[in-house]
Amino acid sequence: MSRSMIIPFGPQHAAYLEPLNVALKLEEERVVGAEVNIGYNHRGMERALSMDYKKSQYLCERVCGICSFHHSSVYCQGLERIFDVDAPERAKLIRSILMECQRLTSHLLALGHVAESVGYENLFMQSFRERELVMWLVNRISGNRVHYSMNVIGGVKRDLAPEMEKEIANTMNDLRPRLMELHRIFSRDSTLRKRTAGIGKFSTQDARSYGAVGPVSRASGVPQDIRQDGFAAYGMIDFRPVVREEGDVYARMMVRMDECLQSVDIIEQCLALLKDGPIAMQVRGHPTGEVFSRVEAPRGELMYYIKAKGTLSLERIKLRTPAFMNVQALLAMMLGYQLCDVGTISVSVDPCICCTDR
Template sequence: MSERTIIPFGPQHPVLPEPIHLDLVVEDEKVIEAIPSIGFIHRGLERLVEKKDYVDYVYVAERICGICSFIHGLTYCMAIEELMKVQVPDRAQYLRLIWSELSRIHSHLLWLGLTADSFGFESMFMQSWRLREYILDIIEETTGGRVIFGSAKIGGVRRDIPLAKMDEIMKKMRVYRKDVAALCEQFMKDQTVKHRMRGVGLLSREDAISLGAVGPMLRGSGVAQDIRMTGYSGYDRIGFTPITETAGDCYARCMVRVREMDASFQMIERCVEQMTDGPIEVKVTGNPNGEFFMRSEQPRGEAIYYAKANGTKFLSRLRVRTPTFANIPPLLTALAGCQLADVPVIVLTIDPCISCAER
């Protein structure tokens, strides 16, 4: 009975909008092992620092990933600002926080839809993407772009949000917050969802730590680690507490993201209350020199930027470690021993972003 077969999963697969290839070693219906092969969308953009100067590279950094684009650009900017000892004005930090949290909400809604779709809950897919469009509208009104914001720059932000606009946005956000909460409740209380996700794709606390899981994958296994705790870009001022769940299964990871969305709405609200008028950028002159590690929390987890500069306008080295790349080893552990039919669900609960992972 138990003959081993290898089933290829991807790179072109209906549940995945992006290419990743997994060789699933199965015994009957049980997955024994998953062997990944990546590199389908490797572009080699770390090396592009040799051709684009450090100011232009913000645009490339933003295009590492189209979903968490703003936070990528922001992390790069923060790394360079640290190198150049630039103090970013308060208002710019708050604006950065608002856009970061908006992109977290839109990313989590996107993930919610894709996860629901992975087990055939198509109306949830449609509903969550419908709500996501409203968030994208706010992003478009404030930055001009739907996907790539282009509003982070070294030394501050490129655009301000006027007070009248901010009030209007907050009014809308309060409505959307209720809508999103209602949608999430529907999803999390659904019997089928619980059936498909409880106890599936288990990752223990020890495994999560030793395999270096990040983001909701780590927090779903009960580890309270979130880079926003370090208080970059104004997170220290609005009072941030990480969200954790202890079960370590697919359901726990979903719960973390669902609660994070609500927390993001709250954070934006607090942020708008605290904001004061002021400059949104400082002028940056000269070239960076030295090296720096910058960390930030993306929707999918911790991103690390290492920048090394040599006093010219071109960086000598940039290294980016993205959350999905860190989450692949834990994913393989979570996949081992599962049913073949659960593979798409488990893959989607790490919220894979392959273009981040391969850069």
């Protein structure tokens, strides 16, 4: 006769970099129930962001360190629509280049953690070695490794000199074969496949029911990518969403790996389209109106609702982050699998508690 028990998984656990707790109900080693508990990291960001709309273009980057530039971009994009200002084409292309650089750093971090969760320490180090190339590049572009502080309402505040454009192109040329080698390992390594293929299955119907976004939903056959809406310079870029049908840890891993190679392509397309011109439009006064603004962050759709009343402070700002949607999907992914798979399944969602709790 089997006996059930409830055990805590996190908030302090080797598989998690941030405080997430999952209460697991087990029968022997099999997961028969799960409850996600958050709230360890609440910082009152929405209240702080509403106090001064000018300072908030920098504060919103502190919501999350891994997708900080996307937070800044979606915020400035929303305010530009309220002010009825269109950022110059060159600024949009620079934004797209930096967004894809950040997608690379985020995905390589997630891939490294999947490898680490199954005990593949060497592959973890390889993933972070390639990530460091991009980290050095964005540091050269913006002067910062994590919070770029490049966006302003109306465009960007730093231009790309011809030497910097060449350096970006050279870095992408160096990075492509390295990513292809990583792709070969992630896709073909027999031990890694045994620990990820068929584990943490998440059906297309579940993805739609839970409102999952980003690589989590695309790995389950949902062809949704907000970049197709054409924000920033994506309307000028030729690309197709990366979609897989398996819906398991392996599929989520490979969607991110394929998107890394796609990001290199997008950056090269942006460089080819760069033309001389202004990088910012002048914005005056205080905003009045309300807007929904969306971008495709590395983890999926990032949405800001902004309501302004014509003063320095905003009347309301509401964030819906991709991690907030995807963390709940763990409830469906874990059921029926072994306790030893819980860490790998959790990491495959790429949870970010800074985004989730705010």
